[in-house]
Amino acid sequence: MSTGFDDSFPDLGSMSDDELKRLIAELTDEERQVSYRRRTMHGKIDILRAELVNRLRTRREEGESALTGADVDQLTEILLGKLPPLSWDPPR
Template sequence: MMDTFPDLGSLSDEELKQLIQQLTEEEQEISYKRRILHGKIDILRAELVNRLRRRREEGESIITGADVEQLTNILAGKSLPDDEG
């Protein structure tokens, strides 16, 4: 991966074409990985929604006191317990 952008004036037409091809391939690979990650996230969210729906249907409380406390801390600008030291 390039850290800096090359001096375009010093590149030949062929070098520019190669650089375009290289960056295009890199972008396609990143886009593919991003789509895969979004798919996995969607699957995980769907599973969580199904679990919460099932718990609600069974009469369980979906939101716990710990959830409310965490939300209160977030809204109060306090860090999460793992971050406190």
């Protein structure tokens, strides 16, 4: 029986009730860990963004340009769709 998941997903029909319960518990725990990691990363991203905003605000208040030439170049590349693909390869 094909489950429509990936090849590592077990044949559910051949599993006992106890095996199913154990797998549910394992996957629930793994999902909880992933969720915690995601929330932690979002918190760090928020802190970093707030720091960047504060720095840009300070530069502007001191009469400096908030954006550099490199920022404009990168924005241009984004808008033209010329940025290379992300180097991050999601786990499988």
